[in-house]
Amino acid sequence: MEDNKTIHWGIIGAGNVCEKKSGPAFYKIENSALSAVMRRDEEKAKDFADRHHVPKYYTDATSLINDPEIDAVYVATPPNSHKDYAIRVMESGKPVYVEKPMAMNYEECVEMIKVSEKANQKLFVAFYRRALPYFLKVKSLIEEGYIGQVLTVQVTHFTKAKTTDYKKEEHTWRVDKNIAGEGYFYDLAPHTLDILDFLLGEIEEAKGFSCNSGGLYEVKDTISAILKFRSGVIGTGLWCFVSDEKAVQDTIQITGSKGKIIFNTFAFKPIIVENDTNIETYNISPPEHIQQPLIQTIVDELRGIGNCPSTGISGARTARVMDMILANS
Secondary structure (H helix, E strand, O other), X not given: OOOOOOEEEEEEOOOHHHHOOOHHHHHHOOXXXXXXXXXXXXXXXXHHHHHOOOOEEEOOHHXXXXXXXXXXXXXXXXXXXXXXXHHHHHHOXXXXXXXXXXXXXXXXXXXXXXXXXXXXXXXXXXXXXXXXXXXXXXXXXXXXXXXXXXXXXXXXEEOOOOXXXXXHHHOOHHHOHHHHOOHHHHXXXXXXXXXXXXXXXXXXXXXXXXXXXXXXXXXOOEEEEEEEEXXXXXXXXXXXXXXOHHHOEEEEEEEEOOEEEEEOXXXXXXXXXXXXXXXXXXXXXXXXXXXXXXXHHHHHHHOOOOOOOOEHHHHHHXXXXXXXXXXXX
16 A cells, blocks of 8 residues: 555444544554444444444445455454455455454464465554553663563462352353353453563463352453463463452562563553562553554555554464463363
């Protein structure tokens, strides 16, 4: 695509995540426009289009994919349909941006990558933390040697059960294994595992144990993991989605030979850096539309003036780690 071209986007699955996190970014970024949206419910599709000033809306994905005015497609549906929609988009000759997790498992991710290569179409994944200033600061602190050689990383993510978890008839698709994989772990942990890949390099090996402690739904709610990075760094992770409110925690600690960095995946609390000489904190808030910095990199790459840090290749690595952790489920 020409470097001065406006990228016209279509969205498949214009639901909640598109309202603030991603949707507005497509029409606020320079040289980018949101030209069509799709939802199976026509009333909801029209409502989204009206409120976001999108000129066209559809109720079937095929019409949006085949729209000649659409240059690229964002797939924002639940995970069980990511592979199918992404493949259809790429086979139609258009690049695709897929919500995380990339697919239901590593095998599906590999299928998507093969189609991307065969069709010569770009495949991006919504691991948007890779482009956020908060995490770029952590990366720069590591690379500038503030904590010396990185030795270990510890992840702790405890949340209390959601109100909808207590009654089966109120369960959301996020705890339906056929739609979303292994529940909240599959929904939330990929963000953490992907940012560790970004900060510390590829996770070469992972082992895990999981169980259902709360009995609120069928998928696992408590997971532990041991991580081995290609660089030699060793890590651990512990996730629990039925914790007591007093135990709620979202912490990543990277320990080095000269100090440590403490930060969060979701809370965006101040980054704390402690080394031999002092303790420093950095307050960096997320942008209004949290996916906008990453979407900017996608638009730049499609226009031939930049590169996106979150691709099908990196997204598949995270899926592979998830599969290894859950292998004993």
